[in-house]
Amino acid sequence: MTQLHFIGGEKGGVGKSVMSRVLAQHFIDNDIRFVGFDTDRSHGTFSRFYGEFAHPAVVDQYESLDQIIEAAGADPERRILVDLAAQTFPFLYRWSDECALFDLLAELGFTATFWHIMDDGKDSINLLGKLLDNYGDRARYVIVENFGRGSDFSDAEKSEPFARALALGAQVMILSRLHDAAMHRIDMMDASFWAATHNKELLGLPDRMRVKVWLSRAYDQLGKVLPVLIDREAFSD
Numbered sequence: 001m002t003q004l005h006f007i008g009g010e011k012g013g014v015g016k017s018v019m020s021r022v023l024a025q026h027f028i029d030n031d032i033r034f035v036g037f038d039t040d041r042s043h044g045t046f047s048r049f050y051g052e053f054a055h056p057a058v059v060d061q062y063e064s065l066d067q068i069i070e071a072a073g074a075d076p077e078r079r080i081l082v083d084l085a086a087q088t089f090p091f092l093y094r095w096s097d098e099c100a101l102f103d104l105l106a107e108l109g110f111t112a113t114f115w116h117i118m119d120d121g122k123d124s125i126n127l128l129g130k131l132l133d134n135y136g137d138r139a140r141y142v143i144v145e146n147f148g149r150g151s152d153f154s155d156a157e158k159s160e161p162f163a164r165a166l167a168l169g170a171q172v173m174i175l176s177r178l179h180d181a182a183m184h185r186i187d188m189m190d191a192s193f194w195a196a197t198h199n200k201e202l203l204g205l206p207d208r209m210r211v212k213v214w215l216s217r218a219y220d221q222l223g224k225v226l227p228v229l230i231d232r233e234a235f236s237d
Helices: 016-029 045-049 062-074 089-098 101-108 122-138 160-167 180-188 193-198 205-229
Strands: 003-008 034-038 054-056 079-083 111-118 140-146 171-175
Touching (some): 003 016, 016 045, 016 079, 016 171, 016 205, 034 045, 034 062, 062 101, 089 101, 101 111, 122 140, 171 205, 193 205
Parallel strands (some): 003 079, 003 111, 034 054, 034 079, 111 140, 140 171
């Protein structure tokens, strides 16, 4: 079953790119084939960090977004990751509505998952509500509490959108904070997380170990979330 993963949050600066890169590295490390679509014209996540897996997608052009479905249909064993730029939701929703995306996916035997990356602010809560208003029970959801962009998610967890998401079967994962200097260095060098853990010229030993620990914790969280999303298929260690 092909899985479409839309990694977003609509708000800028919540860590959408980081989560996309974590998923990409997880798939690489587990020999799971995927293709990544960038929708940010100026800072493409996959083109910067995982270029061999990258395809551009202009979110306000239907022909470009249609490539996502074409890619899924062309290789049913391949995962599709779509890194959604900030403020792209209206275009994405219009496209998905006019092409009857979920009917099309059901016909093809595919599923779509929206990853909602959150900081601990009110905007992220409200945007989660809007996501659910538009897609309801037609999609699957993962709420990512990004501790690199917040420290207290208790208000989010007590909110009506959060409760509604859980009622729809949403999974919740924690993305812990990586040491700022290490993340800055990785980003400045356009390095993959694999390079960050292996390249001695990129990071010193302590920072390489920090990245390994951080990535291991993220993988532990994904190990709880992904089997639920994909009905326990093909994600054994």
